[in-house]
Amino acid sequence: MLTSLAVFCGSSTGNNPEYASKTRDLGRYLAQKNIEVIYGAGNVGLMGQLADAALAEGGQVFGVIPGFLKEWEVCHTGLSDLVVTENMHARKAIMAERADGFIILPGGFGTLDEFFEILTWKQLHLHKKPIGLLNWEGYYDHLIAHVAKMVESGFLRAENTTLFSEDASIEGLLPKMLDGNGDLIKKWV
Secondary structure, X not given: OOOEEEEEOOOOOOOOHHHHHHHHHHHHHHHHOOOEEXXXXXXXXXXXXXXXXXXXXOOOEEEEEEHXXXXXXXXXXXXXXXXXXXXXXXXXXXXXXXXXXXXEOOOOHHHHHHHHHHHHHHHOOOOOOXXXXXXXXXXXXXXXXXXXXXXXXXXXXXXXXXXXXXXXXXXXXXXXHHOOOOOOOOOOO
């Protein structure tokens, strides 16, 4: 049972209006399912769309933001709860600790950083929480192909590709996440 999900997503909306629309749908969906949204506390881009939609639907939204970003005035001021951290590392650690699982939406470098860090932590047995990649409009097709290239090139064990789930819809993704993302294996054995 997932009662909270950390959502990693862009601080921009991208150039496809479907990303913002689907992000709002996700925020409403999580609120309706009484799943707390944990995210980076931004009021811009997909981050702001997610929070606004969940809050409008009566959901709980927990934000975590480093002080320097809050000073740039990109912090959402209407959240259920907010924590201000010293740096990005502390932000990710708090989000990881509080969440029951992780969903990755379209985004840029920051989103990929969050995805790969939480995925690496899982590979290293630092957590066993489910990770889901929402692959809207084929946004992550190239990334998934690159993961296959990593396996083909001998840098990643094929078993580790099951440490995250992928789907184009939240209704398809959540059941996959609840089934568990792969068995943890010993990386170097």
